[in-house]
Amino acid sequence: MSRTSQASLLGQHLTEVTEVTVTVDHIRGAEWSLNWADGPLDHEMRAHLDDALTHDRHADMRDQRLTLLRESTSRSWAARAIAAHREGALTTAIAEGADNRRLGVDLPRLDPPNPGETHEWFALLHHVQKLQRTTSYPERASAPEDESFIEALLGAAVLTDANGEPIPHNSERRMAHIMLALEQAPPPDQPLGPTAPSPAPARARAPEER
Incomplete structure (x- = not known):
């Protein structure tokens, strides 16, 4: 052979x-x-x-x-983001990562390329990417109730043209906008769970990619 x-x-x-x-x-x-x-x-x-x-x-x-x-895939990014949000870990990660970025600690001290890509946005994006790299089978839902929210987040990150055809783009960056809007929104009437409203961004539409 x-x-x-x-x-x-x-x-x-x-x-x-x-x-x-x-x-x-x-x-x-x-x-x-x-x-x-x-x-x-x-x-x-x-x-x-x-x-x-x-x-x-x-x-x-x-x-x-x-x-x-x-x-890594967009699916694993969404799964890690939803799990971290449900567990309450994103808030601290965003705050600490944004502070470090402003001070030039760990990450380069860069001015955001556009108003939507803030230090908080970068901190969230990179934190979830780290979870992708360090988690075994990161694409799998960490809890059964996460599955519908993972699918909703992936669906909300899809961009389409005038004919309804998907437009190639970095969906992780778009999902980071969606998750940051969710993190910064006022507390919902009920926690993220099987009966909660979809976290995909009825609250705030992500800015268009440049």
């Missing part, structure tokens, strides 16, 4: 084990990339990979250099 075929089988095996799509792509020489989105963290995928390489059907991949490349 060729090494390319073994790489394909390795990707299929890891897909079955992790329940996320995994591909093993050749770069050059003995270098390969192992690619997936969301799902397990790097060290978890490395453990799955090491276990898989003990099997003879993947023997020709043992002496190859495999670089792990984990990407």
